């Protein structure tokens with residue numbers, strides 16, 4: 001199965017489903033984030049599942065343990081393949097989220113946690129009171145996520161080699177901030193090309209605008225897949 005997760009960052013389900021209809025579920029999974037889920041709700045997940053896609057519901061829950069864990073349970077009941085929280089919500093929050101999944105019968109999504117957003121660099125961390133290199137904060141939060149029993153983290157591919165050494169091969173490393181050489185960086189800061197990310201050990205590559213904003217998104221996806229071969 002392809003490691004590519006296409007980010008469906010669209011303002012309505014018609015646009016998202018129009019793209020999905022041009023893609024093949026054997027070539028990629030899809031990611032539904034805050035914009036699309038807020039406007040289209042669970043119905044868009046049902047429509048994507050009907051088309052045969054596995055879906056990462058990227059809502060990055062960050063709340064007290066009771067609230068975050070109930071949100072994770074609700075996401076699991078929507079049948080998604082992967083769901084996430086913010087690791088900075090802490091160990092008790094992450095353990096509560098893992099706990100609600102353990103109590104369910106039936107298939108569970110992978111549960112992962114965001115470390116440091118790929119749009120952030122050292123100066124952004126300093127402004128929120130963290131005077132350290134993003135790599136150090138990513139390593140700390142990834143260890144906490146691992147110790148809390150989750151399945152993996154969201155990080156930049158720049159951090160993947162060290163996290164693989166630290167946490168082993170079974171831990172999922174999901175990497176946004178992926179940019180083919182000719183594409184615009186936009187608001188991302190810690191970026192890596194698709195072949196480099198795979199070579200360094202990413203489990204999954206999250207790719208949005210380089211595909212969705214391309215003149216021919218299906219062709220852009222195929223070019224990225226070819227670059228990984």
Ligand SMILES: O=c1ccn([C@@H]2O[C@H](COP(=O)(O)O)[C@@H](O)[C@H]2O)c(=O)[nH]1
Nearest residue numbers: 007033116117118176177206207208209
């Ligand atoms: O640290 C993070 C966590 C999540 N994202 C999400 O990934 C995609 C990236 O889209 P691009 O258009 O390829 O930049 C987007 O949906 C983000 O919400 C991230 O970029 N970084």
